Amino acid sequence: MTQPDLFGVPEFGREGVSLLRGFALTDAQELVAAIEAVARVAPFRHMTVPGGGRMSVGMTNAGIGWVADSKGYRYDHQDPLSGQPWPALPPVFTHLAERAAQAAGFGFTPDGCLINRYEPGAKMGLHQDINEGDYSAPIVSVSLGLPATFQFGGLKRSDPVEKITLHHGDVVVWGGPARKSFHGVLTLRAGHHVIGNHRYNLTFRKVLG
Template sequence: MKDHTRLGSIPDLFPESSPATEWLGPSACVLRGFALPYVGEVLAALAEIEAAAPFRQMQTPGGYSMSVAMTNCGELGWTSDRDGYRYAPMDVLTGLPWPALPEVFLRLSQAAAAEVGFAGFLPDACLINRYAPGSKLSLHQDKDEQDFGAPIVSVSLGIPAVFQFGGLKRSDKTQRVPVLHGDVVVWGGVDRLRYHGVLTVKAATHAVLGAHRINLTFRKAG
Protein backbone atom coordinates (compact mmCIF):
# COMPACT_ATOMS: atom_id res chain seq x y z
CA MET A 1 0.00 0.00 0.00
CA LYS A 2 1.28 3.45 -0.80
CA ASP A 3 2.18 5.49 2.27
CA HIS A 4 2.19 9.27 1.77
CA THR A 5 2.68 10.54 5.27
CA ARG A 6 3.79 14.14 4.78
CA LEU A 7 0.81 16.27 3.80
CA GLY A 8 1.30 19.76 2.46
CA SER A 9 4.39 18.94 0.38
CA ILE A 10 3.03 16.13 -1.71
CA PRO A 11 4.07 17.44 -5.19
CA ASP A 12 7.73 17.80 -4.08
CA LEU A 13 7.95 14.60 -2.06
CA PHE A 14 6.17 12.37 -4.52
CA PRO A 15 7.03 13.41 -8.08
CA GLU A 16 5.87 10.02 -9.38
CA SER A 17 2.25 11.08 -8.77
CA SER A 18 0.60 12.34 -11.92
CA PRO A 19 -1.12 15.77 -11.98
CA ALA A 20 -4.43 13.89 -11.93
CA THR A 21 -3.60 12.32 -8.55
CA GLU A 22 -3.99 14.30 -5.33
CA TRP A 23 -3.09 12.70 -2.01
CA LEU A 24 -5.19 13.75 0.99
CA GLY A 25 -3.54 11.44 3.51
CA PRO A 26 -1.25 8.42 3.78
CA SER A 27 -3.88 6.16 2.20
CA ALA A 28 -6.39 8.66 0.83
CA CYS A 29 -6.36 10.03 -2.70
CA VAL A 30 -8.41 11.91 -5.31
CA LEU A 31 -8.15 10.39 -8.79
CA ARG A 32 -9.09 13.23 -11.13
CA GLY A 33 -11.31 12.15 -14.04
CA PHE A 34 -10.69 8.46 -13.32
CA ALA A 35 -14.35 7.47 -13.87
CA LEU A 36 -14.80 9.30 -17.19
CA PRO A 37 -14.14 6.25 -19.41
CA TYR A 38 -16.85 4.36 -17.50
CA VAL A 39 -19.57 7.03 -17.41
CA GLY A 40 -21.75 5.81 -20.27
CA GLU A 41 -21.98 2.29 -18.87
CA VAL A 42 -22.42 3.57 -15.32
CA LEU A 43 -25.36 5.82 -16.21
CA ALA A 44 -27.09 3.04 -18.15
CA ALA A 45 -26.73 0.71 -15.17
CA LEU A 46 -27.87 3.45 -12.79
CA ALA A 47 -31.13 3.89 -14.72
CA GLU A 48 -31.91 0.20 -14.22
CA ILE A 49 -31.11 0.41 -10.51
CA GLU A 50 -33.34 3.45 -10.03
CA ALA A 51 -36.23 1.69 -11.81
CA ALA A 52 -35.97 -1.25 -9.41
CA ALA A 53 -35.09 0.67 -6.24
CA PRO A 54 -36.26 4.31 -6.48
CA PHE A 55 -34.42 7.16 -4.81
CA ARG A 56 -35.90 8.26 -1.51
CA GLN A 57 -35.02 10.67 1.31
CA MET A 58 -34.34 8.55 4.36
CA GLN A 59 -34.96 9.65 7.94
CA THR A 60 -32.33 10.08 10.61
CA PRO A 61 -32.85 8.34 13.97
CA GLY A 62 -33.92 11.76 15.25
CA GLY A 63 -36.81 11.83 12.79
CA TYR A 64 -35.40 14.35 10.31
CA SER A 65 -35.46 13.81 6.55
CA MET A 66 -32.06 13.80 4.89
CA SER A 67 -31.59 16.42 2.19
CA VAL A 68 -29.89 13.87 -0.04
CA ALA A 69 -31.97 11.26 -1.90
CA MET A 70 -30.58 7.72 -1.67
CA THR A 71 -30.79 4.23 -3.07
CA ASN A 72 -28.48 1.19 -3.09
CA CYS A 73 -27.29 -1.80 -5.04
CA GLY A 74 -25.31 -4.87 -4.04
CA GLU A 75 -25.84 -7.64 -1.51
CA LEU A 76 -26.40 -5.07 1.24
CA GLY A 77 -27.87 -1.58 1.24
CA TRP A 78 -27.32 1.22 3.77
CA THR A 79 -30.52 2.44 5.41
CA SER A 80 -31.49 4.99 8.01
CA ASP A 81 -34.70 5.41 10.01
CA ARG A 82 -35.85 5.99 13.59
CA ASP A 83 -34.33 2.63 14.56
CA GLY A 84 -30.83 3.74 13.55
CA TYR A 85 -28.28 3.29 10.78
CA ARG A 86 -27.60 -0.19 9.39
CA TYR A 87 -27.06 -2.36 6.35
CA ALA A 88 -29.88 -4.62 5.20
CA PRO A 89 -30.31 -7.08 2.31
CA MET A 90 -33.82 -5.85 1.48
CA ASP A 91 -35.25 -2.55 0.27
CA VAL A 92 -38.03 -1.74 2.75
CA LEU A 93 -39.71 0.45 0.12
CA THR A 94 -40.23 -2.40 -2.35
CA GLY A 95 -39.81 -5.43 -0.10
CA LEU A 96 -37.29 -6.82 -2.60
CA PRO A 97 -33.55 -7.48 -2.42
CA TRP A 98 -31.44 -4.56 -3.55
CA PRO A 99 -30.47 -4.70 -7.25
CA ALA A 100 -27.27 -6.59 -7.93
CA LEU A 101 -24.03 -4.67 -8.22
CA PRO A 102 -23.55 -4.05 -11.97
CA GLU A 103 -20.40 -5.41 -13.55
CA VAL A 104 -19.25 -1.93 -14.57
CA PHE A 105 -19.61 -0.72 -10.96
CA LEU A 106 -17.40 -3.57 -9.79
CA ARG A 107 -14.85 -2.93 -12.54
CA LEU A 108 -14.65 0.80 -11.80
CA SER A 109 -14.43 0.48 -8.02
CA GLN A 110 -11.79 -2.24 -8.15
CA ALA A 111 -9.65 -0.30 -10.63
CA ALA A 112 -9.79 2.87 -8.52
CA ALA A 113 -9.00 1.01 -5.29
CA ALA A 114 -6.04 -0.73 -6.91
CA GLU A 115 -4.72 2.62 -8.16
CA VAL A 116 -4.40 3.76 -4.53
CA GLY A 117 -2.88 0.49 -3.30
CA PHE A 118 -5.94 -1.54 -2.33
CA ALA A 119 -5.74 -4.44 -4.76
CA GLY A 120 -8.37 -7.15 -4.34
CA PHE A 121 -11.15 -4.81 -3.19
CA LEU A 122 -14.48 -6.65 -3.43
CA PRO A 123 -17.42 -4.38 -2.51
CA ASP A 124 -20.74 -5.87 -1.51
CA ALA A 125 -22.60 -2.55 -1.18
CA CYS A 126 -22.92 0.65 -3.18
CA LEU A 127 -24.77 3.57 -1.62
CA ILE A 128 -26.01 5.94 -4.32
CA ASN A 129 -26.68 9.54 -3.27
CA ARG A 130 -28.44 12.12 -5.45
CA TYR A 131 -27.77 15.75 -4.55
CA ALA A 132 -29.82 18.68 -5.75
CA PRO A 133 -28.63 22.28 -5.24
CA GLY A 134 -29.03 23.12 -1.57
CA SER A 135 -28.46 19.57 -0.31
CA LYS A 136 -25.45 18.51 1.75
CA LEU A 137 -24.04 15.69 3.83
CA SER A 138 -22.82 16.50 7.33
CA LEU A 139 -19.47 15.33 8.64
CA HIS A 140 -19.60 11.66 9.61
CA GLN A 141 -17.56 8.47 9.78
CA ASP A 142 -18.34 5.38 7.73
CA LYS A 143 -18.40 2.92 10.62
CA ASP A 144 -21.50 0.77 10.07
CA GLU A 145 -19.43 -1.78 8.12
CA GLN A 146 -18.31 -5.03 9.79
CA ASP A 147 -14.66 -4.76 8.70
CA PHE A 148 -12.67 -1.55 8.34
CA GLY A 149 -9.89 -3.30 6.41
CA ALA A 150 -11.41 -2.45 3.02
CA PRO A 151 -11.36 1.10 1.60
CA ILE A 152 -14.21 3.39 0.65
CA VAL A 153 -14.39 4.28 -3.05
CA SER A 154 -16.45 7.39 -3.85
CA VAL A 155 -17.34 8.34 -7.44
CA SER A 156 -18.65 11.81 -8.33
CA LEU A 157 -20.88 12.45 -11.34
CA GLY A 158 -22.80 15.53 -12.49
CA ILE A 159 -22.56 19.01 -11.01
CA PRO A 160 -19.56 19.99 -8.86
CA ALA A 161 -19.39 19.70 -5.09
CA VAL A 162 -16.92 20.32 -2.29
CA PHE A 163 -15.86 17.20 -0.40
CA GLN A 164 -14.77 17.71 3.20
CA PHE A 165 -12.07 15.39 4.51
CA GLY A 166 -11.22 15.70 8.18
CA GLY A 167 -9.50 13.75 10.91
CA LEU A 168 -10.41 11.02 13.34
CA LYS A 169 -12.31 13.49 15.52
CA ARG A 170 -15.26 15.60 14.35
CA SER A 171 -13.51 18.71 15.66
CA ASP A 172 -10.36 18.15 13.57
CA LYS A 173 -9.61 20.59 10.78
CA THR A 174 -11.02 19.58 7.39
CA GLN A 175 -9.61 19.81 3.90
CA ARG A 176 -12.02 21.22 1.33
CA VAL A 177 -11.63 19.30 -1.90
CA PRO A 178 -13.57 20.31 -5.06
CA VAL A 179 -14.85 17.21 -6.85
CA LEU A 180 -15.98 17.27 -10.47
CA HIS A 181 -17.72 14.92 -12.87
CA GLY A 182 -15.64 11.75 -13.13
CA ASP A 183 -13.48 12.28 -10.03
CA VAL A 184 -12.98 9.37 -7.63
CA VAL A 185 -11.91 9.63 -3.98
CA VAL A 186 -10.46 6.53 -2.29
CA TRP A 187 -9.60 6.28 1.40
CA GLY A 188 -8.66 3.34 3.63
CA GLY A 189 -5.96 2.05 5.93
CA VAL A 190 -5.04 4.64 8.56
CA ASP A 191 -7.44 7.09 6.87
CA ARG A 192 -10.42 4.72 6.81
CA LEU A 193 -12.30 6.29 9.75
CA ARG A 194 -11.67 9.93 8.94
CA TYR A 195 -14.67 12.23 9.18
CA HIS A 196 -15.93 13.42 5.81
CA GLY A 197 -18.93 15.13 4.26
CA VAL A 198 -20.17 17.34 1.43
CA LEU A 199 -20.75 21.08 1.73
CA THR A 200 -24.03 22.52 0.50
CA VAL A 201 -24.17 21.95 -3.25
CA LYS A 202 -24.40 25.15 -5.28
CA ALA A 203 -26.80 25.68 -8.18
CA ALA A 204 -25.36 24.41 -11.45
CA THR A 205 -26.33 22.37 -14.50
CA HIS A 206 -24.55 19.40 -15.99
CA ALA A 207 -24.94 18.55 -19.68
CA VAL A 208 -26.03 14.96 -18.94
CA LEU A 209 -27.33 14.91 -15.36
CA GLY A 210 -28.95 18.34 -15.28
CA ALA A 211 -29.12 20.03 -11.87
CA HIS A 212 -27.96 16.97 -9.95
CA ARG A 213 -24.86 15.37 -8.52
CA ILE A 214 -24.72 11.59 -8.25
CA ASN A 215 -22.30 10.01 -5.82
CA LEU A 216 -21.56 6.27 -5.73
CA THR A 217 -19.83 5.00 -2.58
CA PHE A 218 -18.57 1.44 -2.66
CA ARG A 219 -17.94 -0.45 0.57
CA LYS A 220 -17.27 -3.92 1.95
CA ALA A 221 -20.11 -3.91 4.45
CA GLY A 222 -20.68 -7.53 5.43
Protein backbone atom coordinates in the same frame (compact mmCIF):
# COMPACT_ATOMS: atom_id res chain seq x y z
CA MET B 1 -4.54 7.42 -18.38
CA THR B 2 -2.45 9.67 -16.18
CA GLN B 3 -1.22 8.46 -12.83
CA PRO B 4 -3.56 9.26 -9.91
CA ASP B 5 -2.71 12.29 -7.82
CA LEU B 6 -2.34 11.74 -4.09
CA PHE B 7 -4.13 14.24 -1.89
CA GLY B 8 -0.71 15.35 -0.73
CA VAL B 9 0.43 16.13 -4.29
CA PRO B 10 -0.48 18.92 -4.15
CA GLU B 11 -3.97 19.13 -2.64
CA PHE B 12 -4.17 17.09 0.56
CA GLY B 13 -1.63 15.66 2.95
CA ARG B 14 -3.29 12.56 4.36
CA GLU B 15 -1.80 9.08 4.38
CA GLY B 16 -4.22 6.52 2.99
CA VAL B 17 -6.20 8.98 0.84
CA SER B 18 -5.93 9.24 -2.95
CA LEU B 19 -7.63 11.54 -5.43
CA LEU B 20 -7.95 10.11 -8.94
CA ARG B 21 -8.88 13.01 -11.17
CA GLY B 22 -11.12 11.98 -14.08
CA PHE B 23 -10.65 8.28 -13.36
CA ALA B 24 -14.32 7.45 -14.09
CA LEU B 25 -14.75 9.62 -17.17
CA THR B 26 -14.47 6.81 -19.71
CA ASP B 27 -17.17 4.85 -17.84
CA ALA B 28 -19.39 7.82 -16.98
CA GLN B 29 -22.12 7.22 -19.55
CA GLU B 30 -22.40 3.55 -18.63
CA LEU B 31 -22.36 4.40 -14.92
CA VAL B 32 -25.23 6.86 -15.30
CA ALA B 33 -27.25 4.31 -17.29
CA ALA B 34 -26.64 1.74 -14.54
CA ILE B 35 -27.73 4.23 -11.86
CA GLU B 36 -30.95 4.91 -13.73
CA ALA B 37 -31.59 1.17 -14.10
CA VAL B 38 -31.11 0.63 -10.34
CA ALA B 39 -33.42 3.57 -9.56
CA ARG B 40 -36.20 2.13 -11.73
CA VAL B 41 -36.27 -0.91 -9.42
CA ALA B 42 -35.40 0.84 -6.13
CA PRO B 43 -36.33 4.53 -6.47
CA PHE B 44 -34.38 7.30 -4.78
CA ARG B 45 -35.84 8.29 -1.41
CA HIS B 46 -35.02 10.73 1.40
CA MET B 47 -34.28 8.61 4.43
CA THR B 48 -35.09 9.66 8.00
CA VAL B 49 -32.37 9.73 10.66
CA PRO B 50 -33.00 8.38 14.18
CA GLY B 51 -33.65 11.88 15.54
CA GLY B 52 -36.49 12.33 13.05
CA GLY B 53 -34.78 14.59 10.53
CA ARG B 54 -35.14 14.04 6.80
CA MET B 55 -31.94 13.71 4.80
CA SER B 56 -31.63 16.26 1.99
CA VAL B 57 -29.84 13.76 -0.27
CA GLY B 58 -31.86 11.19 -2.22
CA MET B 59 -30.57 7.64 -1.78
CA THR B 60 -30.82 4.16 -3.20
CA ASN B 61 -28.55 1.12 -3.17
CA ALA B 62 -27.08 -1.74 -5.17
CA GLY B 63 -25.78 -4.91 -3.57
CA ILE B 64 -26.06 -4.78 0.22
CA GLY B 65 -27.91 -1.57 1.03
CA TRP B 66 -27.35 1.10 3.67
CA VAL B 67 -30.51 2.16 5.51
CA ALA B 68 -31.35 4.94 7.96
CA ASP B 69 -34.61 5.18 9.89
CA SER B 70 -35.95 5.72 13.39
CA LYS B 71 -34.24 2.50 14.50
CA GLY B 72 -30.76 3.68 13.54
CA TYR B 73 -28.21 3.08 10.78
CA ARG B 74 -27.58 -0.36 9.34
CA TYR B 75 -27.07 -2.49 6.26
CA ASP B 76 -29.83 -4.67 4.88
CA HIS B 77 -30.11 -7.05 1.93
CA GLN B 78 -33.68 -5.87 1.32
CA ASP B 79 -35.16 -2.55 0.29
CA PRO B 80 -37.51 -1.63 3.17
CA LEU B 81 -39.90 0.11 0.75
CA SER B 82 -40.52 -2.94 -1.42
CA GLY B 83 -39.44 -5.83 0.80
CA GLN B 84 -37.42 -7.10 -2.18
CA PRO B 85 -33.64 -7.48 -2.46
CA TRP B 86 -31.76 -4.39 -3.58
CA PRO B 87 -30.68 -4.58 -7.23
CA ALA B 88 -27.41 -6.42 -7.79
CA LEU B 89 -24.22 -4.45 -8.26
CA PRO B 90 -23.91 -3.69 -11.99
CA PRO B 91 -20.64 -5.07 -13.43
CA VAL B 92 -19.53 -1.56 -14.44
CA PHE B 93 -19.80 -0.52 -10.76
CA THR B 94 -17.70 -3.42 -9.50
CA HIS B 95 -15.03 -3.15 -12.18
CA LEU B 96 -14.56 0.58 -11.64
CA ALA B 97 -14.36 0.24 -7.86
CA GLU B 98 -11.78 -2.54 -8.11
CA ARG B 99 -9.62 -0.60 -10.57
CA ALA B 100 -9.78 2.61 -8.54
CA ALA B 101 -8.86 0.82 -5.33
CA GLN B 102 -5.95 -0.89 -7.07
CA ALA B 103 -4.73 2.45 -8.43
CA ALA B 104 -4.74 3.75 -4.85
CA GLY B 105 -2.83 0.75 -3.55
CA PHE B 106 -5.67 -1.35 -2.12
CA GLY B 107 -7.12 -4.74 -2.95
CA PHE B 108 -10.90 -4.42 -2.91
CA THR B 109 -14.10 -5.98 -4.22
CA PRO B 110 -17.23 -4.16 -3.00
CA ASP B 111 -20.40 -5.90 -1.93
CA GLY B 112 -22.48 -2.74 -1.54
CA CYS B 113 -22.89 0.64 -3.17
CA LEU B 114 -24.81 3.56 -1.68
CA ILE B 115 -26.01 5.80 -4.52
CA ASN B 116 -26.59 9.41 -3.52
CA ARG B 117 -28.39 11.99 -5.66
CA TYR B 118 -27.72 15.61 -4.72
CA GLU B 119 -30.10 18.24 -6.01
CA PRO B 120 -29.10 21.92 -5.58
CA GLY B 121 -29.39 22.76 -1.90
CA ALA B 122 -28.62 19.22 -0.71
CA LYS B 123 -25.64 18.49 1.53
CA MET B 124 -24.08 15.75 3.64
CA GLY B 125 -22.84 16.58 7.13
CA LEU B 126 -19.55 15.32 8.52
CA HIS B 127 -19.81 11.63 9.35
CA GLN B 128 -17.82 8.40 9.51
CA ASP B 129 -18.48 5.20 7.55
CA ILE B 130 -18.46 2.80 10.49
CA ASN B 131 -21.37 0.40 9.90
CA GLU B 132 -19.29 -1.90 7.71
CA GLY B 133 -17.87 -5.23 8.89
CA ASP B 134 -14.48 -4.89 7.19
CA TYR B 135 -12.46 -1.80 8.06
CA SER B 136 -9.42 -3.21 6.28
CA ALA B 137 -11.20 -2.45 2.98
CA PRO B 138 -11.15 1.12 1.64
CA ILE B 139 -14.04 3.38 0.69
CA VAL B 140 -14.25 4.23 -3.02
CA SER B 141 -16.28 7.37 -3.81
CA VAL B 142 -17.17 8.37 -7.39
CA SER B 143 -18.49 11.81 -8.42
CA LEU B 144 -20.71 12.34 -11.46
CA GLY B 145 -22.48 15.48 -12.62
CA LEU B 146 -22.34 18.88 -10.95
CA PRO B 147 -19.17 19.79 -9.02
CA ALA B 148 -19.28 19.62 -5.22
CA THR B 149 -17.08 20.68 -2.33
CA PHE B 150 -15.86 17.60 -0.47
CA GLN B 151 -14.74 17.92 3.15
CA PHE B 152 -12.21 15.53 4.65
CA GLY B 153 -11.27 15.64 8.31
CA GLY B 154 -9.61 13.44 10.88
CA LEU B 155 -10.67 10.67 13.24
CA LYS B 156 -12.45 13.14 15.53
CA ARG B 157 -15.28 15.42 14.49
CA SER B 158 -13.38 18.37 15.96
CA ASP B 159 -10.26 17.75 13.83
CA PRO B 160 -9.41 20.33 11.13
CA VAL B 161 -11.23 19.83 7.84
CA GLU B 162 -9.71 20.24 4.41
CA LYS B 163 -11.85 21.00 1.38
CA ILE B 164 -11.55 20.15 -2.29
CA THR B 165 -13.80 20.56 -5.33
CA LEU B 166 -14.74 17.27 -6.95
CA HIS B 167 -15.71 17.26 -10.62
CA HIS B 168 -17.48 14.86 -12.95
CA GLY B 169 -15.47 11.63 -13.14
CA ASP B 170 -13.30 12.21 -10.08
CA VAL B 171 -12.77 9.31 -7.67
CA VAL B 172 -11.60 9.50 -4.05
CA VAL B 173 -10.28 6.41 -2.27
CA TRP B 174 -9.51 6.30 1.44
CA GLY B 175 -8.44 3.46 3.70
CA GLY B 176 -5.76 2.33 6.11
CA PRO B 177 -5.11 5.05 8.74
CA ALA B 178 -7.71 7.29 7.08
CA ARG B 179 -10.46 4.67 6.86
CA LYS B 180 -12.61 6.10 9.70
CA SER B 181 -12.02 9.76 8.90
CA PHE B 182 -14.91 12.20 9.09
CA HIS B 183 -16.03 13.47 5.70
CA GLY B 184 -18.96 15.27 4.11
CA VAL B 185 -20.20 17.45 1.26
CA LEU B 186 -21.09 21.15 1.44
CA THR B 187 -24.39 22.42 0.04
CA LEU B 188 -24.58 21.73 -3.70
CA ARG B 189 -24.84 24.84 -5.85
CA ALA B 190 -27.17 25.07 -8.82
CA GLY B 191 -25.61 24.53 -12.23
CA HIS B 192 -25.94 22.78 -15.55
CA HIS B 193 -24.45 19.45 -16.56
CA VAL B 194 -24.93 17.11 -19.48
CA ILE B 195 -26.14 14.26 -17.22
CA GLY B 196 -28.69 16.52 -15.51
CA ASN B 197 -28.67 19.41 -13.06
CA HIS B 198 -27.72 17.26 -10.11
CA ARG B 199 -24.81 15.24 -8.73
CA TYR B 200 -24.55 11.50 -8.30
CA ASN B 201 -22.17 9.98 -5.79
CA LEU B 202 -21.38 6.27 -5.79
CA THR B 203 -19.90 5.12 -2.49
CA PHE B 204 -18.54 1.58 -2.62
CA ARG B 205 -18.05 -0.40 0.58
CA LYS B 206 -17.10 -3.86 1.79
CA VAL B 207 -19.98 -4.57 4.18
CA LEU B 208 -19.36 -8.20 5.12
CA GLY B 209 -16.07 -8.96 6.82
